[in-house]
Ligand SMILES: [Zn+2]
């Protein structure tokens with residue numbers, strides 16, 4: 632018997648209460664509807680505010696190191712962000728456990744907290 636994913640966390644977007652989308656073992660931080668809206672496939676549902684702002688939230692060095700992304704110098708970097716689960720648990724999909732980070736901060740934070748050790752981040 633395979634393991635059945637019988638618990639699905641909620642979409643992190645404000646005002647959205649759908650269960651998150653997942654493909655196999657990977658769980659997205661948002662639901663399928665918001666995921667598509669994020670790519671411009673359709674509009675967000677009425678009353679839903681996207682969690683992502685397109686900018687790294689480590690601009691105040693809250694992770695203990697400065698963000699290397701300078702949005703004034705690199706405006707193309709706006710929108711290139713990733714959602715980090717602070718405790719490394721993708722099932723703990725609540726606002727207090729998620730941060731929007733640029734890829735550089737995400738990687739550094741992951742190395743510092745040990746997220747990259749072991750199988751959890753086996754590519755992709
Ligand atoms: Zn959603």
Ligand SMILES: [Zn+2]
Nearest residue numbers: 687698733736
């Ligand atoms: Zn950053």
